[in-house]
Amino acid sequence: MNRKLLDLWVGFFVAIGFAAVLFLALRVGNVSSANFAETYRLTAKFDNIGGLKVRGPVKSAGVVVGRVAEISFDAQTYEAVVTMTIDGRYHFPRDTFASILTAGLLGEQYIGLDAGGDEKMLNPGDVVAKTQSAVVLEKLISQFMFSKASETADSK
Amino acid sequence: MRDGALALLTGLIRGAGHRMNDALQTLGFAARFFMMILVYSGQSFRRLHLTIREVYFSGFQSLLIILVSGLFIGMVLGMQGYETLQRYGSSEALGVLVALSLTRELGPVVSALLFASRAGSSITAEIGLMKATEQLTAMDMMAVNPIARVVAPRFWGGVISMPLLAALFSAVGVFGGYLVGVVLIGVDEGAFWSQMQGSVDFHLDVWNGIVKSFVFGAAVSLIAVFEGYDAVPTAEGVSSSIKRTVVYSALAILALDLVLTSFMFRGI
Numbered sequence A: 001m002n003r004k005l006l007d008l009w010v011g012f013f014v015a016i017g018f019a020a021v022l023f024l025a026l027r028v029g030n031v032s033s034a035n036f037a038e039t040y041r042l043t044a045k046f047d048n049i050g051g052l053k054v055r056g057p058v059k060s061a062g063v064v065v066g067r068v069a070e071i072s073f074d075a076q077t078y079e080a081v082v083t084m085t086i087d088g089r090y091h092f093p094r095d096t097f098a099s100i101l102t103a104g105l106l107g108e109q110y111i112g113l114d115a116g117g118d119e120k121m122l123n124p125g126d127v128v129a130k131t132q133s134a135v136v137l138e139k140l141i142s143q144f145m146f147s148k149a150s151e152t153a154d155s156k
Numbered sequence B: 001m002r003d004g005a006l007a008l009l010t011g012l013i014r015g016a017g018h019r020m021n022d023a024l025q026t027l028g029f030a031a032r033f034f035m036m037i038l039v040y041s042g043q044s045f046r047r048l049h050l051t052i053r054e055v056y057f058s059g060f061q062s063l064l065i066i067l068v069s070g071l072f073i074g075m076v077l078g079m080q081g082y083e084t085l086q087r088y089g090s091s092e093a094l095g096v097l098v099a100l101s102l103t104r105e106l107g108p109v110v111s112a113l114l115f116a117s118r119a120g121s122s123i124t125a126e127i128g129l130m131k132a133t134e135q136l137t138a139m140d141m142m143a144v145n146p147i148a149r150v151v152a153p154r155f156w157g158g159v160i161s162m163p164l165l166a167a168l169f170s171a172v173g174v175f176g177g178y179l180v181g182v183v184l185i186g187v188d189e190g191a192f193w194s195q196m197q198g199s200v201d202f203h204l205d206v207w208n209g210i211v212k213s214f215v216f217g218a219a220v221s222l223i224a225v226f227e228g229y230d231a232v233p234t235a236e237g238v239s240s241s242i243k244r245t246v247v248y249s250a251l252a253i254l255a256l257d258l259v260l261t262s263f264m265f266r267g268i
Helices: A003-028 A137-155 B002-045 B048-088 B091-132 B135-141 B146-185 B189-199 B202-229 B235-264
Strands: A039-046 A057-060 A063-074 A079-087 A097-102 A109-114 A130-132
Touching: A003 B048, A003 B091, A003 B146, A003 B189, A003 B202, A039 A063, A039 A097, A039 A130, B002 B048, B002 B146, B002 B202, B048 B091, B048 B146, B091 B135, B091 B146, B091 B189, B091 B202, B091 B235, B135 B146, B146 B189, B146 B202, B202 B235
Parallel strands: A057 A109, A097 A130
Antiparallel strands: A039 A079, A057 A063, A063 A079, A097 A109
């Protein structure tokens, strides 16, 4: 076979191969929003993190502003310590409220940050003081059952 | 009676030991052969068109089977995934299911299996026949190193082609899932792509898939060139070499997949 034609087809093959990698990276994997250019770290302590996973999203007003970097257990206070990496472009007030929320009824869990009204901002490495734990479905159901039971008992 | 049983037993043990010895010897030769390929690679890269020619034969010519199979597998994933997910009311997660199963597992593994049977077997047949017709010996006589001239380009051609083929397989598969899920069944297009982009991580999923396919490509190519080079130079010997290429490649791909997966996705 003619060497020029051969080179042409091989070039075509390599080009569409790289196009496929690019497609997987940009369209399927969305490489652009996964890596923030500059980040800083915040930690928060929760009584219960539910099903939160490392690399889970951190959202504020529904926008992804960071990722969960690390989850560990504090043996002194028996709390979960969650370290988050936050996009360096965004800063949050000192009295920001961190809660663990669920996307949809049974979807993945994420950390929601609700900004407060403080003038001072959280510095890198700071601890988010106000937190709310994950809602555990079993506890919620049992609470509901108990309150229903006491309601019917009262009405009698 | 007792002597007969004893003779049978010793015969069995002797046979097992003999086979073990042969297997170890072949393994040792394969390792030495791999080192020789690496050593003579520089020499064969100086005549780069040899490798490019092999990329054409094993990569470009496998395109059709890879693209068509990828499309079908993506479509089947779309149908089966929808069938299961809609029971739990989360058919929007179809994109995630299709993309993750393709980039992590199916893309690298299935395309490597196809590659082994399409390109690996033909490499073995070619080298085996060259050996049977004493072309390799003739090259040696003319002071042309057959490993640098014949074996190394075929090995590198496979190693280069495999990741590209696997990426194409995954990309076409995602497109097939899109065709069935969004165009045919009517899953919401925005949710299909955005949930996929939200859950597929470039490093963890796409890049690990590429690393996997690279390893599979090296394993399949090595097995193919080695079985060809090691073939008994008869028609029967070449045919059993080809059979071994396909069988060993498939086993190596699946075993390596287990090992690599346990390294890559541990506890996340």
